[in-house]
Amino acid sequence: MQIDISGRIDGTAEVHRMMVLLLEHGGVVTDDYTTHPWTLPEILSGAVIDGLRFFDFRGYHELSREHGRS
Numbered sequence: 001m002q003i004d005i006s007g008r009i010d011g012t013a014e015v016h017r018m019m020v021l022l023l024e025h026g027g028v029v030t031d032d033y034t035t036h037p038w039t040l041p042e043i044l045s046g047a048v049i050d051g052l053r054f055f056d057f058r059g060y061h062e063l064s065r066e067h068g069r070s
Contacts, residue, residue: 001022003018005055012055012057016043016044016055019040019043019054020040023039023043024040029043031054033052033055033059036049036050038054051063
């Protein structure tokens with residue numbers, strides 16, 4: 001399943017609620033900001049992988065600015 005989410009507004013809480021429903025019986029999910037396959041416990045705990053949390057668009061853009069990427 002692929003879900004496209006606009007980056008115009010912060011939908012982090014809504015995305016997390018959706019992931020709870022989709023992953024409640026197992027599985028993983030990926031986002032556009034890391035290559036890590038996220039588990040529900042990682043998402044709920046706020047785990048940081050490669051400097052980012054799941055669906056961490058703000059952190060991604062901050063890291064990009066720090067590294068001179070646009």
